[in-house]
Amino acid sequence: MTPDLECVDLVKRFGDTTAVNNVSFTVPPGSFFSILGPSGCGKTTIMRMIAGFLDPTSGDIRIKGGSVLDTPPNKRPVNMVFQHLALFPMMTIAENIGYGLRRRGMPKPEIARKVDEALDRIGLPGIGARKVDELSGGQKQRVAIARCMVLEPDVLLLDEPLGALDLKLREHMKVELKSLQAAFDTTFVYITHDQSEALVMSDQIAVMSNGQFEQVGKGQDLYYRPETPFVAGFIGESNRWKGRIERVEGDALQLRTDSGLAMRATGAGLAQGARAEIFVRPESIRLAASADALSGFDNQLTGTVTSLLFNGAASRVLVQDDVGETLEVTLPQSGEFSSLQRGDAVHIGWGAGQATCFGAA
């Protein structure tokens, strides 16, 4: 099957700086593809090249198999939902949605019918005569998507469209965007710096850093099986140490951190004596009152609670072990530890499989 969007060896340089460095990816039809990365990593540059507002220095962009490099933005079968939505404030909602159809020279009655259809689809029937500034943030969001979707583009680009919304609405819109994508059955390419948006909505996520893709995969792959230290550190949160490998048995490693904490971990292609970076997620560390409960774990420690970081379901405790290393551990909300206090002695443990190791310089 021809992919809806294909970027081949895409490079963009601005003067001496390389904003996008040799990026290649394909997006299969009907999928939700996210590009996730910190601000300034080049993700918006990729999007603007796909939309046609920037010309790549080299490489090719193909939509449904055909190169679009020589197609100007107003002729590309790609539409974009802008970061601040960019609805036309001088027009009504119906005029906004009908804008692209008018440009195509569609007869008026048909435009009116399509606009009504689109408004029904986004769950806002009958608001066509209203002005843009009479809508709430979430409604504007949906209108911005409808304005693109009436044109039935091959690919819809979304540039951090949830950035301007407040937290509650953002959570709600994540679910809504995903269902809109399913309803329109169109390929979405979504750009964000918010990993939770990418993880919740996407079929495929590309993690980007410094103009390059670090890893492309499903959310689960990125979370459970990060391929680079950047991905391990960027997706979710981690306790991270640097250390030296003492023993290697296949993928199983025995190592010691610079502060002297010995632990078992997994990592491929690492030799004895090599420097390594170790990542352990707070939520994969088990907290227990007695050592017996942790007998199944490869790594076991005792320590004292130095701090409680209460944040509802995402609450953490900081545990300091005997060698003085501080670990962040997720505090289970099952009631067991509701009386935990600063200074209490606790046991913690985690499996070698949960400690991911990468070679470090």
Added chain:
Amino acid sequence: MRSQSRITFYLLLTPLVLWLGLLIIIPHIDMLLISLRERISFGVYETSLAQYEKALTEPLYLRTFWRTAVMSVLATALTLLIAFPVSYYIAKMAKGRLQQVLFLLCLIPFYVSELVRTFGWMILLRETGFVSSLLQWVGLADRPVEMLYTDATMMVGLVYTSMLFMVVPLVTTLESLDDSVIEAGYDLGGSGLSVLREIIIPHAMPGIVSGCIVVFMLSLGNYLTPTMLGGKDSLWFTEMIYNQFIVRSNWELGAAFGFMLLVLSSVIVWGMLWLTGRTLKETMG
């Protein structure tokens, strides 16, 4: 406390009331009264509409009146046509320092007085002036060319004088247009022309209207430029007012002319607002 804030309010209001009252309202009422009287004999006046009758029946007066109106509208339209691309470039295409420098360049001519600027045009365009010499040197003309004292020259002067007053409101409104709105226009299939017509111009409308109003009033009330650059056929209405008041000492007719000009500018400004479907409040506030 309450009475104190009242005193502050009246104190702050006083300059405005004095300015409006002494310089606008009282002189205009007096002018209206002067325009409504007729001199019967030495020191004897009678209330009548004779001045207006004279102004509206005398072909020279009437012709000058309409010519001034039409030429002012034309000057406003030309200024808008020239200023719009300039403003668009300054507001949307020039970045950083260049933007500031260009804006300053628009302002610099106003460092010298209007009189000196108009003389500048005369030096450039007279028979022995720079442009004439250049044309001869290049070989496009075989003898000195006189470019002064025509309607076209006067129009150049009017447009030049008004430029800044069109550029400033246009740059301000165009700058407030988010770049991504223009990009969205292209992204959804618009061509350059349709983006200009459907997005940029509607957004810039408040700036266009307020710029046009200011430029139109400046052109209509201009005295120097038409007098110095215009030819013997390019009589401007303000010159006629000046003539009646100063040369002929006919204050009655001069006052009537003044009121006709006031009515004309009001009618055209309101007409402009009505045509563009805007209220004065929207445009100025």
